[in-house]
Amino acid sequence: MKIEKIPEFKVLIDESKCIRCKICVNECSFGALRYDKKKNKIVSKDWLCVACLRCVAKCPTGAITITRNPISLSPHDYWTERVRRDIWIRAETGSPRLVSMGTNLNYPSIFDHLLLDACQVTNPPIDPLREPIELETYLGDRSISVHSEDPLGLMIEVPIIFGAMSYGSISLEAQKALAKAAKELGTLMNVGEGGLHPDLYPYGDNIIVQVASGRFGVHRDYLNAAAAVEIKIGQGAKPGIGGHLPGEKVTAEISAMRMIPEGTDALSPAPHHDIYSIEDLSQLVYAIKEATDYSKPVFVKIAAVHNVAYIASGIARSGADGIVIDGFRGGTGAAPQVIRDNLGIPIEIAIAVVDDKLREEGLRERVALIASGGIRNSGDVAKAIALGADAVAISTAALVAMGCTLCQHCYTGKCPWGIATQDPKLRARLNVDEAARRVVNLVKAWSTELKEILGALGLSSIEGLRGNREKLRGIGLDELTLKMLGVKPAGR
Amino acid sequence: MTVFEIDCRGLNFKAVNREIKKAAERGEKHLRLLNVNGQRYICGGLKGEVKVEIHGFPGNDLGIFMDGPMVEVYGNAGDGVGNTMNSGHIIVHGDVGDVVGYSMRGGRIYVRGNAGYRLGIHLKEYGEKKPIIVVGGEVGDFLGEYMAGGVVVVLRLESDGAIESRFIAAGIHGGRIFVRGRIDENRLGFGAAVSDLSEEDYGLLEELVRDFCRVMKCSSRGVSSEEFVKIIPVSKRPFEKLYHQTSIKVP
Numbered sequence A: 001m002k003i004e005k006i007p008e009f010k011v012l013i014d015e016s017k018c019i020r021c022k023i024c025v026n027e028c029s030f031g032a033l034r035y036d037k038k039k040n041k042i043v044s045k046d047w048l049c050v051a052c053l054r055c056v057a058k059c060p061t062g063a064i065t066i067t068r069n070p071i072s073l074s075p076h077d078y079w080t081e082r083v084r085r086d087i088w089i090r091a092e093t094g095s096p097r098l099v100s101m102g103t104n105l106n107y108p109s110i111f112d113h114l115l116l117d118a119c120q121v122t123n124p125p126i127d128p129l130r131e132p133i134e135l136e137t138y139l140g141d142r143s144i145s146v147h148s149e150d151p152l153g154l155m156i157e158v159p160i161i162f163g164a165m166s167y168g169s170i171s172l173e174a175q176k177a178l179a180k181a182a183k184e185l186g187t188l189m190n191v192g193e194g195g196l197h198p199d200l201y202p203y204g205d206n207i208i209v210q211v212a213s214g215r216f217g218v219h220r221d222y223l224n225a226a227a228a229v230e231i232k233i234g235q236g237a238k239p240g241i242g243g244h245l246p247g248e249k250v251t252a253e254i255s256a257m258r259m260i261p262e263g264t265d266a267l268s269p270a271p272h273h274d275i276y277s278i279e280d281l282s283q284l285v286y287a288i289k290e291a292t293d294y295s296k297p298v299f300v301k302i303a304a305v306h307n308v309a310y311i312a313s314g315i316a317r318s319g320a321d322g323i324v325i326d327g328f329r330g331g332t333g334a335a336p337q338v339i340r341d342n343l344g345i346p347i348e349i350a351i352a353v354v355d356d357k358l359r360e361e362g363l364r365e366r367v368a369l370i371a372s373g374g375i376r377n378s379g380d381v382a383k384a385i386a387l388g389a390d391a392v393a394i395s396t397a398a399l400v401a402m403g404c405t406l407c408q409h410c411y412t413g414k415c416p417w418g419i420a421t422q423d424p425k426l427r428a429r430l431n432v433d434e435a436a437r438r439v440v441n442l443v444k445a446w447s448t449e450l451k452e453i454l455g456a457l458g459l460s461s462i463e464g465l466r467g468n469r470e471k472l473r474g475i476g477l478d479e480l481t482l483k484m485l486g487v488k489p490a491g492r
Numbered sequence B: 001m002t003v004f005e006i007d008c009r010g011l012n013f014k015a016v017n018r019e020i021k022k023a024a025e026r027g028e029k030h031l032r033l034l035n036v037n038g039q040r041y042i043c044g045g046l047k048g049e050v051k052v053e054i055h056g057f058p059g060n061d062l063g064i065f066m067d068g069p070m071v072e073v074y075g076n077a078g079d080g081v082g083n084t085m086n087s088g089h090i091i092v093h094g095d096v097g098d099v100v101g102y103s104m105r106g107g108r109i110y111v112r113g114n115a116g117y118r119l120g121i122h123l124k125e126y127g128e129k130k131p132i133i134v135v136g137g138e139v140g141d142f143l144g145e146y147m148a149g150g151v152v153v154v155l156r157l158e159s160d161g162a163i164e165s166r167f168i169a170a171g172i173h174g175g176r177i178f179v180r181g182r183i184d185e186n187r188l189g190f191g192a193a194v195s196d197l198s199e200e201d202y203g204l205l206e207e208l209v210r211d212f213c214r215v216m217k218c219s220s221r222g223v224s225s226e227e228f229v230k231i232i233p234v235s236k237r238p239f240e241k242l243y244h245q246t247s248i249k250v251p
């Protein structure tokens, strides 16, 4: 066995429980399980197992366990198993590795070093069961007078929208589930850069369409079908490099939507080839506004990078109505591993420095600020908003709600849960209504939690938390980071 | 047929486009824009069958997201002509700037003179929808970069010898480019290859040259289909081997 094939996981099947129904064999989309007639038992090719747990969930008798392969490489805390395996794979193939989802490296999380303040005695909290607490959020230019003919903003009922995931990277069923959920929740979903499937047009009022460098599926009616248009410059998982939909996922339907040959790799280059400056960006912003008769907000999405504050200031001056910033933990359907794991900055810092810069320049009210990239729970949502965001965008969390187990193999197109796949057999596994219900539930639960947080902070609306860093305290953060975040240390 | 004239002197792009849209909505079929001077996005997102004559110098992104109209420019045009256009025709009787026909999805662009960098990049194609760009003169570098479909023809009516553009068709994975004259292989970008012309190619070229010369009122004498070089993708999946896709997960 080649060294890089030494399995990372082991499939253990309890012979006494297994009834030889072979369900697991059909359920494993990675081809790790097989029924051996002669031995009358299920045998596994452990090196193909990605620990998606589909077989475990589907086994009627609970006979399957997936464990880490207990073999041990001689321990070394610097040349870790991960490092060694990464080298072996490259040594064998001569190519960079493609990976999926946000970085799985153990970078320190700033969210986990922030705490929210709470009221006691002198400043009474609010009881969300008794008093209304408002989560409605306005996305757009707040400096326009309410009497203006075309206030371009959008009102969403919760400060949470769904991040961009294209038709191609995820299945039509997953997109439909997000669209349904967005509609029910009174919020927005983003169809990413793969065009807008005809089935989604009825959800237009709850959809953001994207214009990315590959311009897949972009045309006049597409722009006009949505509630907002987003120009995608970059993505947190891969700042400075473009989109990549592996050919495995470019089926006949995807090829029709994107107008590219079937089976080809859909690459969107790093830059839009008509954008090399803020002036050029502004040109595209207004081209979109012209094509939509100034009826929709235009957002610009960028990855969080070191000079994000200056870029954001440029975007605010470009005529855009919103800035979407995606931190380095942001997910992806496919990205080169070295890029995903080493580029970009944390979303927490990005929000704070952008909010500061925009305030300093008197631009903050002109644009909405939407933060994404690693938002895991309502605590993260509250902290992101307190740091200065108007709303957050969630993607990975929404997929996990649908059933994704974060096996991180989206790029193979074999998603066993019917989410990140275009294979009709696998797609059929995702029940749109059920997936939508679970996503709605997640956001509803988070909303209730947000209200509880706001009540505890003595705030009656999410608006009161926006950029309210007085409500945050840091623990275990160095002085400079605290300063950059504009947050006091706990106890002060 | 009556021609509806719009004097664009002193109007900004918003006003010009508002006038155009109003006229088109009223059912005007033939518009003539006079004194155009750098206004951007002319006919941007305009839908329907209307003919628009442009006298003067239209600004960048002429016909961006356009869907159907027939636009004729009596003069030069800027960058981004026919950017992400869906259908229709754009005819320019002069030169054009950079990124002409970026991600065009259908329709035709004819340019009598020269074109700048990145002509016809990301051209798309599906089924009946096949964008076509014909340039009478020379083109800049990165011609047809990342092309996924469609047809680009560079006639080089006034030139002999080898084409000067560099990085031609880098990353091409669909569609075809025809260049009149010689092309040194070192001018080709990653994933591009020279190929023989098929019977269908010859037929298409003849039709396009004839139509181009009719529209531009120029002579096609001296242009023979034999002189064209065809550039296509080396494979439908030039980037397949760029990344290693493994199902071996690393902890």
Ligand code: SF4
Residues within 6 Å of the ligand: A011, A027, A028, A029, A030, A031, A032, A033, A048, A049, A050, A051, A052, A053, A054, A055, A056, A066, A416
């Ligand atoms: S890849 Fe998933 S379905 Fe297949 S054996 Fe492993 S855990 Fe089970």
Ligand code: SF4
Residues within 6 Å of the ligand: A052, A100, A101, A399, A403, A404, A405, A406, A407, A408, A409, A410, A411, A414, A415, A416, A417, A419, A420
């Ligand atoms: S979406 Fe599917 S393939 Fe991607 S990580 Fe989740 S379970 Fe795995």
